[in-house]
Amino acid sequence: MNILEITKEAALKAHKEASPKGKILLENLFGGKVFLQKITDRIKSIDDAVGELGEDDPDVIHYLKLEASGINGHILYSQMLVVITKALNEEYTPDWNNGEWDKWYNWFNMSSSSSGRFSFGGSAARGSLSYCGSRLCFKSKELAQYAAKQFIDIYEKAFTI
Numbered sequence: 001m002n003i004l005e006i007t008k009e010a011a012l013k014a015h016k017e018a019s020p021k022g023k024i025l026l027e028n029l030f031g032g033k034v035f036l037q038k039i040t041d042r043i044k045s046i047d048d049a050v051g052e053l054g055e056d057d058p059d060v061i062h063y064l065k066l067e068a069s070g071i072n073g074h075i076l077y078s079q080m081l082v083v084i085t086k087a088l089n090e091e092y093t094p095d096w097n098n099g100e101w102d103k104w105y106n107w108f109n110m111s112s113s114s115s116g117r118f119s120f121g122g123s124a125a126r127g128s129l130s131y132c133g134s135r136l137c138f139k140s141k142e143l144a145q146y147a148a149k150q151f152i153d154i155y156e157k158a159f160t161i
Contacts, residue, residue: 008034011026011030011034011035012034012035012037014026015027015035023035039052039087039088039090039143040088040142040143040146040150043084043087043088043150044150046063046080046083046084046154048087049083049084049086049087049088050063050064050083050087052087053083053086053087057083057086059079059082059083059086059135060083062079062082063076063079063080063082063083066079074157074158074159074160074161077154077155077157077158078158080151080154080158081136081151081154081155081158082135082136084147084151084154085135085136085137085138085147086135088138088143088146088147089138089139089143092139094137094139102141103137103138103139104137104138104139104140104141104143104144105136105137105138105144106136106144106145106147106148106155108148108155108159
């Protein structure tokens, strides 16, 4: 009997790119739990977010063009946040006509210490006013808090001079 070996990363990639029938086949071969991974376990960096969305995603294309052009200021970091937020939200798009859905965004208080670091101030729910760009809203409080902590350096570079 021949044994076929495959890495978990290769199986996850195959599952991500497979048709619905292909996904079922892979889940039957390896067990469905292999492919159930929390988004916060998959997205730890901007590169992970790019990989999650794919290089043909319009927001990723914009980010990669900015990076290739040598832009490294707040415009680049703001676009990084757009890509990260989109990846963490998976297929979610805020419905601004539905006031029953909470939309979460990060709010930071600038530290008055000499370090100039952000301190996480929490997340806020829906309202009739917009305090941040809709592309930076999250579908849950947990995702907003995760992004604020995991990507604090990118937020700081996007929001400060």
